[in-house]
Amino acid sequence: MRISLRQPGINERGVTYLMLMFVIVLIGIATTTAAKQWKAVVQRELEADLLARGIEIQNALALYSATIKAGRVMPGEVYPQTLADLTRLPKPYLRKVYLDPVGHGEWEYVRAPTGGIMGVRSKSREKPFRQRDFPLPVRHFEGRRTYYEWVFQHPSPSSAPIVQQGTVPGAVAPSMPGSSSAPGGNAPIPQPAQGQPTLNP
Numbered sequence: 001m002r003i004s005l006r007q008p009g010i011n012e013r014g015v016t017y018l019m020l021m022f023v024i025v026l027i028g029i030a031t032t033t034a035a036k037q038w039k040a041v042v043q044r045e046l047e048a049d050l051l052a053r054g055i056e057i058q059n060a061l062a063l064y065s066a067t068i069k070a071g072r073v074m075p076g077e078v079y080p081q082t083l084a085d086l087t088r089l090p091k092p093y094l095r096k097v098y099l100d101p102v103g104h105g106e107w108e109y110v111r112a113p114t115g116g117i118m119g120v121r122s123k124s125r126e127k128p129f130r131q132r133d134f135p136l137p138v139r140h141f142e143g144r145r146t147y148y149e150w151v152f153q154h155p156s157p158s159s160a161p162i163v164q165q166g167t168v169p170g171a172v173a174p175s176m177p178g179s180s181s182a183p184g185g186n187a188p189i190p191q192p193a194q195g196q197p198t199l200n201p
Contacts, residue, residue, distance in 0.1 A: 049101040054152035055137050060086045060093040061154040079116025102147050119153025
C-alpha cells in the first residue's frame with residue numbers, strides 16, 4: 001500500500017496563503033482608516049486657517065471703508081477694487097494677499113452693487129466640520145452646509161444688533177394708572193383725583 005507524502009505540504013501552503021491574504025486585508029483596512037483620519041486632521045487645520053484669514057480680510061475691508069469714507073459727503077461704504085489695494089502703503093490694512101486655503105486657489109469675490117470687493121468666499125463645496133461656536137465676527141456661519149456659504153464680508157450680518165425675544169425696539173413702558181406721559185418725554189404728568197375739582201388759573 002502506498003502512502004502519499006504530498007498532502008500535508010499542500011495543506012500547509014494553503015493555510016499560509018490564506019493567512020497571508022488575511023494579513024494583507026487587515027493592512028489595507030488599517031491604511032484606509034489612517035488615511036481618513038489624516039485627511040480629517042488636515043481639513044480641520046485648513047478650516048481653522050480659512051476662518052483666520054477670512055476674518056482678517058473682513059476686518060481689513062471694514063477698516064478700509066471707514067478710513068476712505070471719513071470726511072466724505074456722500075454716504076455709503078467704500079470698497080477696494082482688488083485685495084492688493086488693502087496691502088498698499090502708507091497704511092496697509094492687510095498684511096498680504098491671502099489665497100483660499102480650502103479651495104487651494106483664488107477666492108471668489110463678492111462684489112458690491114456700487115463696485116468693488118465687499119467680501120470673499122471659498123470656492124470649496126465641502127462640508128465643514130465646525131457647525132457652531134464660531135467667533136463673534138462670523139457667528140452667522142452657524143449651521144451652514146458648505147464652505148462656499150461662509151462669506152467674509154463688510155458689513156457682516158454678525159455685526160447687526162441682536163434683539164432679545166419678547167422685546168420690541170423703541171417700546172415705551174406702560175404708564176401707571178392715573179398718569180400720562182408728556183409728548184417727547186417719559187416723565188409722568190400727575191392727573192387730578194376723581195371727584196376733585198380742577199382749578200383754572
